[in-house]
Amino acid sequence: MNEIPFYRITGLTYRYGGGRFLLQIPELDIYKGTSVGIVGPNGGGKTTFLKILALLEEPDEGTIFLNGKKVDQNDYGLKRSITMLLQEPYLLKRTVFENISYGLKVRKEKQGIAEKVHSAMGLVGLSPEEFSHRRWHQLSGGEAQRVALASRLILNPSVLILDEPTASVDQESAVLIKEAINAMREKYNTTLIVASHDIVWLNTVADKIYRVYGGRIAGYASDNIISGPWASDSDGLWKSVLPDGQVIHAATPPDDSGEKGLLDPSDIMISIQRPEGISAQNIIRGRLMLLSQENHSDKLLARIDIGGFSMTSRITRKAAESIHLFPGEDVFAVFKASSIRWQ
Amino acid sequence: MDYILQGLLKAFELLITGNQETYSAVFASLKASTMSMIGSLTLGVPSGFLLGYTDFPGKRQARAIVDTLLALPTVVVGLLVYAFISYRGPLGDLGLLFTIPGIALAQTILVLPIVISLTATAVESLDKRFKSTLMALGAHGKQIAVASILEARHAVLIAAVTAYGRAISEVGISMMIGGNIKWHTRTITTAMALETGKGEFSTGIALGIVLLTIAFVINSMLTRLRKRSL
Numbered sequence: 001m002n003e004i005p006f007y008r009i010t011g012l013t014y015r016y017g018g019g020r021f022l023l024q025i026p027e028l029d030i031y032k033g034t035s036v037g038i039v040g041p042n043g044g045g046k047t048t049f050l051k052i053l054a055l056l057e058e059p060d061e062g063t064i065f066l067n068g069k070k071v072d073q074n075d076y077g078l079k080r081s082i083t084m085l086l087q088e089p090y091l092l093k094r095t096v097f098e099n100i101s102y103g104l105k106v107r108k109e110k111q112g113i114a115e116k117v118h119s120a121m122g123l124v125g126l127s128p129e130e131f132s133h134r135r136w137h138q139l140s141g142g143e144a145q146r147v148a149l150a151s152r153l154i155l156n157p158s159v160l161i162l163d164e165p166t167a168s169v170d171q172e173s174a175v176l177i178k179e180a181i182n183a184m185r186e187k188y189n190t191t192l193i194v195a196s197h198d199i200v201w202l203n204t205v206a207d208k209i210y211r212v213y214g215g216r217i218a219g220y221a222s223d224n225i226i227s228g229p230w231a232s233d234s235d236g237l238w239k240s241v242l243p244d245g246q247v248i249h250a251a252t253p254p255d256d257s258g259e260k261g262l263l264d265p266s267d268i269m270i271s272i273q274r275p276e277g278i279s280a281q282n283i284i285r286g287r288l289m290l291l292s293q294e295n296h297s298d299k300l301l302a303r304i305d306i307g308g309f310s311m312t313s314r315i316t317r318k319a320a321e322s323i324h325l326f327p328g329e330d331v332f333a334v335f336k337a338s339s340i341r342w343q
Numbered sequence: 344m345d346y347i348l349q350g351l352l353k354a355f356e357l358l359i360t361g362n363q364e365t366y367s368a369v370f371a372s373l374k375a376s377t378m379s380m381i382g383s384l385t386l387g388v389p390s391g392f393l394l395g396y397t398d399f400p401g402k403r404q405a406r407a408i409v410d411t412l413l414a415l416p417t418v419v420v421g422l423l424v425y426a427f428i429s430y431r432g433p434l435g436d437l438g439l440l441f442t443i444p445g446i447a448l449a450q451t452i453l454v455l456p457i458v459i460s461l462t463a464t465a466v467e468s469l470d471k472r473f474k475s476t477l478m479a480l481g482a483h484g485k486q487i488a489v490a491s492i493l494e495a496r497h498a499v500l501i502a503a504v505t506a507y508g509r510a511i512s513e514v515g516i517s518m519m520i521g522g523n524i525k526w527h528t529r530t531i532t533t534a535m536a537l538e539t540g541k542g543e544f545s546t547g548i549a550l551g552i553v554l555l556t557i558a559f560v561i562n563s564m565l566t567r568l569r570k571r572s573l
Contacts, residue, residue, distance in 0.1 A: 086472055086479065089472075092494060106480065152480075
């Protein structure tokens with residue numbers, strides 16, 4: 001891609017939690033108008049990373065370029081082109097109308113505030129007649145979340161960052177939030193960065209999903225993570241034992257990033273019969289639990305349970321049809337030791 | 344008991360008939376307390392915000408000093424201010440001694456720690472997400488300061504009412520700085536002290552009723568304001 005990335009991050013480090021945790025992003029590019037999802041366990045650094053992207057926190061080291069320009073933390077014009085919805089949104093102790101219009105007021109925008117507020121409320125499915133004059137404490141959790149989102153959408157930001165926007169809302173609100181941010185992106189080419197635990201929901205808004213784990217970007221969400229401990233084995237291979245006693249081999253020794261092996265689902269083949277005479281060192285027996293359509297592609301994702309350990313394989317529809325693959329069947333996941341990489 | 348009852352009846356008579364001497368003391372008290380409240384809020388709210396919001400070397404010590412000054416005795420303030428504004432003092436030329444503005448100045452010093460301390464506590468108690476939210480919406484500097492005070496408005500209102508209550512009910516400053524001059528600097532509390540000393544319970548009770556009524560009205564206003572802002 002020859003286009004200049006909207007975000008370019010190089011050598012970013014940030015210590016948080018009283019210095020106990022370290023976020024490290026050696027390099028990351030995010031392009032204008034794309035939608036990037038972030039998943040990962042609690043405490044893995046997602047929120048901290050989002051706050052740095054929203055310029056609410058300043059990294060200890062490293063550089064952030066926005067639209068090719070190095071970020072100046074005192075450039076409030078630049079900061080105002082990015083907005084973030086926090087994990088637990090906070091509403092000012094004012095009316096819904098005042099909450100939504102607050103961002104415009106600090107920008108000294110005075111023209112057509114009422115129309116803009118009503119339009120933003122419409123985007124998130126709130127009736128202006130019913131909700132404009134309600135006070136912050138007269139809203140349900142889902143309504144409060146939508147008011148908080150409307151107060152960001154009204155600013156028409158270049159980048160909209162959302163931290164767990166569906167964590168405490170009902171199904172209807174989750175759908176409305178998805179529709180609102182997708183409409184925003186379509187209309188204004190807004191760059192979206194969204195963290196969520198709801199991978200199914202996230203798949204409907206994100207082009208690609210990164211996994212943030214242990215303060216690092218650990219590949220894509222669909223990547224399989226194979227935890228250690230890893231020990232050296234014969235033939236110069238490294239092995240990790242799964243809960244049911246089967247062994248996975250890696251071709252290279254783990255690095256010092258925590259012994260987490262990553263395995264791209266595309267590198268895993270599925271076979272109904274145990275394959276013979278192949279060079280792949282890993283042939284793992286498991287049970288096919290789920291076969292689902294992957295978002296934004298024509299591939300299928302097959303989730304295999306291996307004695308409590310879950311592994312995902314990406315296969316073509318044709319391959320699935322050719323071996324008559326159905327959930328509930330015993331299958332073999334086949335992959336090379338060299339397919340395992342370190343985060 | 345009879346003289347207390349008679350005093351109570353006489354008190355209502357003084358109030359209903361608009362006794363000039365009684366009302367002169369009421370207006371002097373209201374004037375001095377209102378001036379001191381305006382002064383203490385003007386100085387105390389920004390100072391309280393800075394104390395509660397910002398971090399600076401010696402912040403804990405500053406906070407400890409402010410909290411200690413909450414128990415400032417009125418006579419100590421009266422003595423200090425008297426020393427400064429008496430005709431021999433450095434501010435003697437201002438002619439504040441035995442005037443309502445002089446009483447207001449001393450009362451401002453008395454209630455300033457209350458406003459600073461309560462405002463600082465209110466700002467410190469703001470939700471942790473509040474500042475991040477404002478920053479995410481594009482606010483910075485002064486805009487965050489103003490929004491913080493607005494967000495903590497209930498507590499600032501309570502600070503104002505507490506300050507007013509302390510100012511209007513004090514007697515030491517009004518006596519020392521005002522001099523209890525009839526028709527001029529005689530306030531509700533100094534008049535009550537004087538009249539009680541003379542055995543004139545009726546005037547004392549009348550003024551006491553006014554003082555309690557003022558406290559009741561102010562608290563009612565505060566309750567209404569809090570309900571409206573919810």
